[in-house]
Amino acid sequence: MKSAATVLHSLALSLLIVSSALTSPAAAQDRLTTLVGNGSVMLHMPNGGELLSINPDNSLIPASLLKIPLAQVSLNTLSEDYRFETHFYRNSDGDLLIRGLGDPFLVSEEIGRIADVLAERGLEQIQRLVVDDSGFEPNPDLPLEQKSSQPYAARSSALAVNFNTVNLAWTAEGSLISAESQTPLTPLARKLGDQLSPGNTQRINLGEDPIIGLQQAAQLFQLFLQKSGITVSDENFYHEAVTDEWALLYRHSSSRSLRENLDGLLRYSNNFIANQLFLIVGAQSSGYPATVEASRAVLQQQLASLYGEDFGRDPQSLLMLEGSGLSRAQRSSGAAMMRILEIFKPYADLLPEVDGVLRKSGTLTGVYNFAGYIPGPDGLYPYVILTNQASNNRAEILRILRNLVE
Numbered sequence: 001m002k003s004a005a006t007v008l009h010s011l012a013l014s015l016l017i018v019s020s021a022l023t024s025p026a027a028a029q030d031r032l033t034t035l036v037g038n039g040s041v042m043l044h045m046p047n048g049g050e051l052l053s054i055n056p057d058n059s060l061i062p063a064s065l066l067k068i069p070l071a072q073v074s075l076n077t078l079s080e081d082y083r084f085e086t087h088f089y090r091n092s093d094g095d096l097l098i099r100g101l102g103d104p105f106l107v108s109e110e111i112g113r114i115a116d117v118l119a120e121r122g123l124e125q126i127q128r129l130v131v132d133d134s135g136f137e138p139n140p141d142l143p144l145e146q147k148s149s150q151p152y153a154a155r156s157s158a159l160a161v162n163f164n165t166v167n168l169a170w171t172a173e174g175s176l177i178s179a180e181s182q183t184p185l186t187p188l189a190r191k192l193g194d195q196l197s198p199g200n201t202q203r204i205n206l207g208e209d210p211i212i213g214l215q216q217a218a219q220l221f222q223l224f225l226q227k228s229g230i231t232v233s234d235e236n237f238y239h240e241a242v243t244d245e246w247a248l249l250y251r252h253s254s255s256r257s258l259r260e261n262l263d264g265l266l267r268y269s270n271n272f273i274a275n276q277l278f279l280i281v282g283a284q285s286s287g288y289p290a291t292v293e294a295s296r297a298v299l300q301q302q303l304a305s306l307y308g309e310d311f312g313r314d315p316q317s318l319l320m321l322e323g324s325g326l327s328r329a330q331r332s333s334g335a336a337m338m339r340i341l342e343i344f345k346p347y348a349d350l351l352p353e354v355d356g357v358l359r360k361s362g363t364l365t366g367v368y369n370f371a372g373y374i375p376g377p378d379g380l381y382p383y384v385i386l387t388n389q390a391s392n393n394r395a396e397i398l399r400i401l402r403n404l405v406e
Contacts, residue, residue, distance in 0.1 A: 039387035040334030046379030063362030089246035100159025278323035
């Protein structure tokens with residue numbers, strides 16, 4: 001009987017032989033062709049030279065890989081240090097109106113800062129607190145998973161707090177609390193929590209009715225205003241659009257830059273941030289209110305300008321209709337996604353690092369994609385893995401590509 005040491009040595013030697021065999025592009029291509037089916041796999045050298053290419057022109061569903069060109073278009077349109085704004089107005093009756101313009105990162109900490117600034121500016125009392133979401137068209141027609149409470153299915157809004165979600169938890173005694181120390185529990189959040197079974201922490205979206213999200217925004221702002229010493233006399237919910245009777249009191253610029261928003265977009269594949277950016281990019285060119293139609297036209301114009309005239313509208317290169325990647329009607333070839341990666345390389349650090357590889361994933365039912373950069377001794381090697389098939393082989397494909405680089 002062989003000793004354990006002998007068995008382990010034989011196993012290690014076998015793995016070394018397999019690994020060495022796959023460090024040849026020709027041998028790797030044979031194995032990858034079997035794994036990828038009708039999909040596409042590409043690997044480039046840091047200088048742009050082609051190291052490996054399988055089905056580069058096949059038109060495939062890219063899913064969340066489209067967040068990469070969305071990020072590039074956002075950078076080109078808005079600039080890296082762009083700050084999203086929220087506007088505050090007063091009228092002669094002593095009301096305060098909050099006009100949202102789509103800030104994707106209007107979170108509790110930011111609302112606390114806003115309340116402190118308003119107090120420092122001498123605001124002591126408000127009659128009515130009014131919310132205004134007219135910066136976006138009503139009910140933007142963007143793909144969402146219907147009837148899902150998951151945070152990735154949160155709907156877009158010109159005025160949304162905490163990504164249009166609430167984060168709930170329960171004490172050991174079963175009492176409902178906010179799962180975030182910086183976020184007070186609003187009456188609406190308590191009502192939503194009472195419909196759930198006590199257990200683990202749950203972050204849920206605020207549903208398909210846009211009014212629910214606006215009510216949460218109004219209640220959260222009210223609590224922070226009161227914490228900063230500002231009295232709100234009428235605590236009812238008011239939803240109106242700004243008119244000439246309102247005078248601008250304060251124009252708030254987010255403490256987070258566009259680059260910081262893109263970090264959240266790509267690191268967590270946040271669909272809410274993607275949809276907000278898609279609409280805001282359009283509004284910067286076509287004006288508010290932001291509409292899906294205008295934003296799509298602006299996006300496709302920018303893609304053509306960045307990558308080539310076929311990009312944006314041609315499914316044989318890149319067909320992009322929205323920013324999250326949830327639409328299964330969208331398409332990209334491997335060659336098109338590789339061109340996107342070559343241009344995005346200065347911002348490669350925005351992609352999440354997983355096991356030493358910069359990697360953005362794109363996943364839908366029957367869609368298993370990776371794209372990003374493999375660090376090598378001479379720089380970053382861009383790679384694309386697009387597979388639209390029942391079997392999820394992308395991890396093994398990426399391992400083979402890493403063997404070629406490392």
